[in-house]
Amino acid sequence: MTPEFARKITRKLTLDEELTAAILRRPRGIFSCNIFSLAEFHYFIQGTRQSLPSVNFSLLEQWLSETIGDQFLADQIADIETQDVCFIDKCKLTIPVVEARLREAYSVLHPENQDLI
Amino acid sequence: MTKLKGFAGKILHIDLNNLTHHVLPTQDYYEWGGGHGFGAKLFWDLSEDIEVVTDGRDPRNVITIAGSPFSGTNVPSAGGRCEVTNMSVGLIPRNRFTRSNFGGHFSSMMKHAGWDAVTVTGKAPYPVYIDVRNDHVMIRDASHLWGKDTHETQQIIQEDVASVEVASGWNGQLDGNSFGRTTQKASVLTIGPAGENQSALGCLIHGAGNAAGQGGNGAVFGSKNLKAISFIGTGAVDIADPEALIKARFKTRDFYAADIDKSAEFAFPSLGGKPEAITFSTMPTGHRVSSCHGCVNGCKQRNAIGYGNEVTCQTSVWYLGAVRSYKFGGNAKLSLAKTGVELTEDSLYAGDLANKLGINTYPIMGLIPWLQKMHAKGELGSGKEIHSELPYERLGTREFADQFCQAIATGTDIGAYFINGIVPGIQQLGHSADVDNGTLHYPYYGMPEHGYDPRAELEWGYATLMTDRDMNDHGLNWIYWTVNLAKLEGIDFPIPAEVLASRFVEKMAPYVQADEVSAMDYASHNMYSEVLARQVQWINHYGRFWKNSALMCDFRWPDCVNTHREDLRGATGNDEVGEHVWWNAVTGEGISYVDGIERGRRIFNLDNAIWALQGRHRDDAKFADYIYDHKMTHNKLPTYLWPATNGAGQWDYREMMGRQHSREGVEEWKSHYYRAEGWDTATGWPTRSLLEGMNMKDVADRLEQAGKLGNEEV
Incomplete structure (x- = not known):
């Protein structure tokens, strides 16, 4: 991964580039959630003990490919999407994939600060 | 009439015009049950000019804070709720008599002091607060409290009423002719700066975070120069x-108590569910669960960090999206460094801030991303088309939250546009299109979507149209959580769709027969049906009595389906643990479950008579344009399943996504509903025969006098 590519996939997006997703939380229900970077998505997709992320995987794949500009990551998400597992398991499978990509990018951008990751 | 048990026997009427008070005998109001029933009847009796008051900030508005026979008892999930009724502030197309509700210990302390409700009329000449110590009622100067936040105000009043530390934990209060003692602090309901500045976004706060806000209750207090109401009772x-009562408690435990070792449910809280704070994120540090008076569950929290106490549900997330975007932006390092706790703390900080300033967080949550976008587009900021000096580049920080909330609470800077509500403010700014096209999700009456889209969750939208506000009734919403979470988790549905529909329908007496399962069929071919009108009728009438008047908690009642019991049947209507069992044990009456619903019908019809006098017409009951013009899109949700049949009549959980309402269809459904209620289908107004049939001839006479009596169906 080149520094330019690492900067590209970790950049903060403009408003036109956001990923629209949602969070499910009882009893509040569904609330919209606009995601402006891969890092923000990484936090979002983890959910919490009392909330769930909610995202359309086809749209996610498209966003990673066309907006973030990371076809490799988009392909990995496409693989996850085709697996015969439930939505929550798909989210769980997504976390380490995105995390590994972020770590890789960060190690390129800030090789001196590995232990901070 | 024999004095009923459970009631304190007195209603406190405060006349702020003359700074006097007098006592109304509760006996005159028994038949209205408590809570909302009391509020509606008191509004009817005490309002000088229902027809001409168009804004809740008018001094002629009547605001009532009422408990019920259950308040102060250990009836499960019913002892601590409190109902607020008043003319609204900030609703569109017109204000109307409305309601809100909060938990905690206010209604129970009011009862322990010997009062069933407090109703306030007029406007004080200077800021005051009401200090009630058992029978002793004082209207006191509040100039030293004006400008203080809600937490500080409560502490000052509590210290003044009784400093428990100096008396080994006990304090004494006059109790009639004798002297009573208590270890409790005074229970205080107060406004913050938002209410003082009469913002439509101002709410009432009790404790750290129990709030009543929909309908601008805080602005009503502020307009009356009323800072707070305090009760202490012995x-x-x-x-x-x-x-x-105790037998029913034990039975409830036997039937429904969750096994704490097995329970890991991520579902909607149900009767008997485990205690758990309803806060969005990972709790920041040590915390313990707290609850309203007498509740068998606990859904709030006290935090060791010292703030964010009782910041629950939506208040805990209103600022989260902004916090996340600000902190992460493009910064990979932060998201990998386990900063969830930090995010949660910032969200709790923002929730606490809103509670201290007395701001209703539901409406402002949708505003934040809109402001973010307007700023990014260069249309909002210093010297821009929408002028504002707030530091939008720091939106997501505590610093921005401080300045934004101050602006909203004081009606300054960007807050000046939203003093009458979010939608009126957006309209004033020339961006009505963003409401019409669904960029902003305010689907009805200028109120924010609750999280459940009316194109999918039909009863939520319909019941809201037929009442005064976002209905906020989770009675059927259990389905959304239980079914959709099962789908997302990839596990079997806990109950087949048709059986689930049957379980719900069998609780819907007297409006839906036990075999009319189609009342739970949310298929598009059934969405404007007559039977769905009767289903919503049940929701409204059940709610008006058992939840809004008897004050059973919305998070637990009705309990239609309960997975803690083998046959999945909930407590609602059950002759051992149902609503009427509690009512009869507390009051000594002998009513049935359906009798309570019938009382709700009467209360609801008095509401509608008030709305008619206030100018409400069938044409008011409409969704925002986007509900009709745009499909509920697939782009953010994986699923929105609900029981429904297909063309062949086969039941399953079917996808509600991708559909929209039609204007003609909603109008057809409204006509079904008006007929079911016995209202004039052209206007939505009640008819004489209907009102007289419920012993409300005086109401019919007044409507006729005002030209607002509905025509009888020929």
């Missing part, structure tokens, strides 16, 4: 049949 509630 009495108790007289229960008609304590043994029956």
Whole structure:
């Protein structure tokens, strides 16, 4: 991964580039959630003990490919999407994939600060 | 009429015009049950000019804070709720008599002080607060409290009423002719700066975070120069049949108590569910669960960090999206460094801030991303088209939250546009299109979507249209959580769709027969049906009595389906643990479950008579344009399943996504509903025969006098 590519996939997006997703939380229900970077998505997709992320995987794949500009990551998400597992398991499978990509990018951008990751 | 047990026997009427008070005998109001029933009847009796008051900030507005026979008792999930009724502030197309509700210990302390409700009329000449110590009622100067936040105000009043530390934990209060003692602090309901500045976004706060806000209750207090109401009491509630009450408690435990070792449910809280704070994220540090008076569950929290106490549900997330975007932006390092706790703390900080300033967070949550976008587009900021000096580049920080909330609470800077509500403010700014096209999700009456889209969750939208506000009734919403979470988790549905529909329908007496399962069929071919009108009728009438008047908690009642019991049948209507069992044990009456619903019908019809006098017409009951013009899109949700049949009549959980309402269809459904209620289908107004049939001839006479009586169906 080149520094330019690492900067590209970790950049903060403009408003036109956001990923629209949602969070499910009882009893509040569904609330919209606009995601402006891969890092923000990484936090979002983890959910919490009392909330769930909610995202359309086809749209996610498209966003990673066309907006973030990371076809490799988009392909990995496409693989996850085709697996015969439930939505929550798909989210769980997504976390380490995105995390590994972020770590890789960060190690390129800030090789001196590995232990901070 | 024999004095009923459970009631304190007195209603406190405060006349702020003359700074006097007098006592209304509760006996005159028994038939209205408590809570909302009391509020509606008191509004009807005490309002000088229902027809001409168009804004809740008018001094002629009547605001009532009412408990019920259950308040101050240990009826499960019913002892601590409190109902607020008043003319609204900030609703569109017009204000109307409305309601809100909060938990905690206010209604129970009011009862222990010997009062069933407090109703306030007029406007004080200077800021005051009401200080009630058992029978002793004082209207006191609040100039030293004006400008203080809600937490500080409560502490000052509590210290003044009784400093428990100096008396070994006990304080004494006059109790009639004798002297009572208590270890409790005074229970205070107060406004913050938002209410003082009469913002439509101002709410009432009790404790750290129990709030009543929909309808601008805070602005009503502020317009009356009323800072707070405080009660302390040393009495108790007289229960008609304590043994029956305790037996029902034990039965409830036997039937429904969750096994704490097995329970890991991520579902909607149900009767008997485990205690758990309803806060969005990972809790920041040590915390313990707290609850309203007498509740068998606990859904709030006290935090060791010292703030964010009782910041629950939506208040805990209103600022989260902004916090996340600000902190992460493009910064990979932060998201990998386990900063969830930090995010949660910032969200709790923002929730606490809103509670201190007395701001209703539901409406402002949708505003934040809109402001973010307007700023990014260069249309909002210093010297821009929408002028504002707030530091939008720091939106997501505590610093921005401080300045934004101050602006909203004081009606300054960007807050000046939203003093009358979010939608009126957006309209004033020339961006009505963003409401019409669904960029902003405010689907009805200028109120924010609750999280459940009316194109999918039909009853939520319909019941809201037929009442005064976002209905906020989770009675059927259990389905959304249980079914959709099962789908997302990839596990079997806990109950087949048709059986689930049957379980719900069998609780919907007297409006839906036990075999009319189609009342739970949310298929598009059934969405404007007559039977769905009767289903919503049940929701409205059940809610008006058992939840809004008897004050059973919305998070637990109705309990239609309960997975803690083998046959999945919930407590609602059950002759051992149902609503009427509690009512009869506490009051000594002998009513049935359906009798309570019938009382709700009467209360609801008095509401509608008030709305008619206030100018409400069938044409008011409409969704925002985007509900009709745009499909509920697939782009953010994986699923929105609900029981429904296909063309062949086969039941399953079917996808509600991708559909929209039609204007003609909603109008057809409204006509079904008006007929079911016996209202004039052209206007939505009640008819004489209907009102007289419910012993409300005086109401019919007044409507006729005002030209607002509905025509009888020919």
